[in-house]
Amino acid sequence: MPGFCGRWRAPFFTRSRGTSLQRCARAPEDELRLRHSFSAADPGRAAGRPRPRRGLHALCRIVNHRVVKAGVTPQEFCPDSTVLEGLCRAYGGHIRTLFVLLASAMDRCDELPVTRAVVERTIRRQAIDLSLSLRPAHWDALRKIHASKAELADNPDLWNALIRNLLAFAYEDESGVWYDWNALLAAVPGVAK
Amino acid sequence: MTAAMTPPVLLSAENQVEFAALARMLHLAEGFRLAFVRVNHASLRDCVVGELRARFPEKKILALTLKPPLEDGTVVHGVVTQLQEAVGGGHPDAIFVFGLDAMFDPAARDSPALDILNLNRDYLVKRFLCPVVFWVAEFGVRELMSRASDFWAIRSGTYHFVGETEDARSTLERVEDGFDWSLDLREKHERTEILWHVLKEAESAERPDPAVLAATLYQRGRALEFGETADGGREHFERALARYR
Numbered sequence: 001m002p003g004f005c006g007r008w009r010a011p012f013f014t015r016s017r018g019t020s021l022q023r024c025a026r027a028p029e030d031e032l033r034l035r036h037s038f039s040a041a042d043p044g045r046a047a048g049r050p051r052p053r054r055g056l057h058a059l060c061r062i063v064n065h066r067v068v069k070a071g072v073t074p075q076e077f078c079p080d081s082t083v084l085e086g087l088c089r090a091y092g093g094h095i096r097t098l099f100v101l102l103a104s105a106m107d108r109c110d111e112l113p114v115t116r117a118v119v120e121r122t123i124r125r126q127a128i129d130l131s132l133s134l135r136p137a138h139w140d141a142l143r144k145i146h147a148s149k150a151e152l153a154d155n156p157d158l159w160n161a162l163i164r165n166l167l168a169f170a171y172e173d174e175s176g177v178w179y180d181w182n183a184l185l186a187a188v189p190g191v192a193k
Numbered sequence: 194m195t196a197a198m199t200p201p202v203l204l205s206a207e208n209q210v211e212f213a214a215l216a217r218m219l220h221l222a223e224g225f226r227l228a229f230v231r232v233n234h235a236s237l238r239d240c241v242v243g244e245l246r247a248r249f250p251e252k253k254i255l256a257l258t259l260k261p262p263l264e265d266g267t268v269v270h271g272v273v274t275q276l277q278e279a280v281g282g283g284h285p286d287a288i289f290v291f292g293l294d295a296m297f298d299p300a301a302r303d304s305p306a307l308d309i310l311n312l313n314r315d316y317l318v319k320r321f322l323c324p325v326v327f328w329v330a331e332f333g334v335r336e337l338m339s340r341a342s343d344f345w346a347i348r349s350g351t352y353h354f355v356g357e358t359e360d361a362r363s364t365l366e367r368v369e370d371g372f373d374w375s376l377d378l379r380e381k382h383e384r385t386e387i388l389w390h391v392l393k394e395a396e397s398a399e400r401p402d403p404a405v406l407a408a409t410l411y412q413r414g415r416a417l418e419f420g421e422t423a424d425g426g427r428e429h430f431e432r433a434l435a436r437y438r
Contacts, residue, residue, distance in 0.1 A: 096346060104350050107214040121210075129231075129351050132335040165342050 055173075059088040062095075063102065078114045086116075090123045092182040093169040101126055127187035133165065142167060142181040149178040201244045208354050212241060215352045216248055219287055219324060226324040226349040227317070229337075233330045233390045234360035235367060241354060242289060242328075255285035259292035262306055264377050271309045272296060273317055280321065287324045294333030297340070298379040299386050304340050311341035318347065332386035358402045361391050365408050372412070374419065385416040407436035 063084060064074040078084045087105070091098040105114050105122040134142070141158055145151070145168050152159040152168075162168040167182050185191060200209035200216075218228060232238045246254055257279045262268045270278075276288065297304035317325070329337065338345045356364065368384045368391075376384075392409045395401055410433035414426030 094346075100348065100350070104214075107218050107350055108210065110213075125351070125353065128353075129334070129338075132331065133338045161339075165339055166346070 056085055056088055059091075059098065060084050063088070063098070072112065076112050080113075080116065083114065083116045083119050087119050087123070090127075090184055090187060092166065092184050093171065094166050097126075097166070097184070123184065123187045124189065127184045128189070130167070130182060130184050131188045131191075134167070138162065138167070142185060145179055146181045149180060151179045203240070205355065205357060208237075208241075211352045211354055212244065214350070215241075215326075216245060218350055218352075219245065219249060219252070219326075222287075222324045224322050225318050227347055228324060228326045228350045228352065229334060229348055230326060230328045230352045230354065231331055231334050232328060232354040232356070233387060233394065234356040234364045236363040237354055237356050237360045238291070238328050249286075252286040253284070254287045254289060255279060255283070256289045257291065259290065259296055261292065261295040261379075262297075264379070266298065266301065266303070266305065268296075268306045268309065271306060271313070273310065273313045273320075276317075276321065276325070285323055287326065288321065290325065290327045293327050293337070294330045294383065295379075297336065298382055299332055299336055300378070300382040304336070307337065307341040307344075311344045314344045314347055324349075330387055331390045332383075356391070356394055358395075358398070358405055361395055361402070361405045361409065364391055365405070365412060368412060372415065376419075381416070381419050385413070385419075388413045388416055403436050407433045410436065 060081065064077075067074050067077045087101055088098065091101055101122055102114075104126060105118050108118050108122060109115070137158070141152055141155065141162065145162075151170075152162070159168070163170075167185070168179060169182060170177055170179050172178075200212040202209075204212055215228070215230065218226065230238075230241075232241070242256070257276065259272060259275055260270055272290075272293065276290065280288070296306035296310075334351075364387065368387055372381075372384055388409060392406075392413055395406050395409055410429045414429030414433060417426030417429060
């Protein structure tokens with residue numbers, strides 16, 4: 001199924017008293033309903049495709065919306081917009097992962113704002129976690145998908161396993177559907193080389 | 194940073210960051226949070242748990258070691274059932290769960306205990322109104338991710354503690370104890386996996402301890418011998434010998 005269409009429950013921020021970090025970290029009953037076809041996974045986009053600024057901005061807006069609901073200003077939370085954008089680019093496409101990344105970043109902050117160093121550490125940490133289950137055959141297949149931007153036609157079982165385990169995604173924008181590995185994988189130490 | 198989150202100095206710098214993160218999660222959590230702590234060494238795990246208990250004396254932390262399935266793989270008590278029985282009518286502030294990696298055989302194709310856990314994930318969220326922290330070895334996390342991917346997807350956070358030389362020594366002693374042909378298959382596989390990760394940690398250490406490396410290689414060779422691999426662990430024995438020399 002191309003794109004990311006559906007309703008996602010992504011509890012994250014809530015409005016309550018406490019320190020700004022506490023307010024941001026509490027898991028509320030709020031529900032985030034999304035119907036989108038974001039293409040925020042910038043790394044490895046097919047040649048000729050426009051940069052996915054619209055999707056990226058939409059994701060940042062979602063995060064900032066939750067930040068404001070928690071009683072914290074986006075400036076207090078993360079004054080450097082490129083840091084938040086980096087997080088949104090890395091999350092891959094599963095909205096729950098974005099909130100896991102944010103919660104993990106805040107767990108590793110002494111206080112707000114969330115810094116670039118914390119975000120980079122968090123992304124690396126989550127990328128390593130994601131890669132734990134990968135065998136050499138998986139890496140070969142994922143590299144192939146990443147290079148070709150096409151689905152793995154010759155091995156449907158492996159392809160289904162990669163999709164099911166959120167290791168590969170289908171993306172969609174105005175120019176059509178393409179496939180790629182989970183953008184977090186690019187942050188696994190040694191993979192970028 | 195509050196005193197509770199100040200990491201203990203006996204931990205390495207990397208582990209201190211993870212300790213502070215875990216302590217912060219426990220401090221801030223209100224309601225259910227699913228967390229996984231990836232740690233290969235029981236000694237390191239006990240040390241971190243002890244420190245956390247000392248930092249949060251006011252919190253009721255319930256610790257539960259899961260009973261593994263029968264030798265034939267039959268799941269008598271599922272993970273959620275065991276959690277329910279342990280909690281009963283109480284209201285703990287956090288639940289630490291050990292032994293999830295003993296609930297399945299890493300070499301077996303099926304893992305009924307994880308299948309049941311995967312199906313019960315929504316119930317878990319509603320039933321336990323506090324952080325539930327699973328302390329799992331690396332191979333356990335790896336298998337959980339692929340065998341219970343929906344359960345894994347509802348996690349709030351993961352924390353990773355890397356063992357040091359003393360932890361490796363202690364884990365080796367534990368693995369060596371009774372490690373022979375008579376051991377049941379699941380435990381053989383579990384110990385083989387643990388040895389593999391201890392070896393990886395020992396090799397990537399800043400200053401690898403040759404004695405620990407040699408002992409790990411030797412035990413890993415024995416594990417492969419049990420596993421009836423093509424070279425019967427020969428490569429590991431040769432590498433261990435080179436280290437001893």
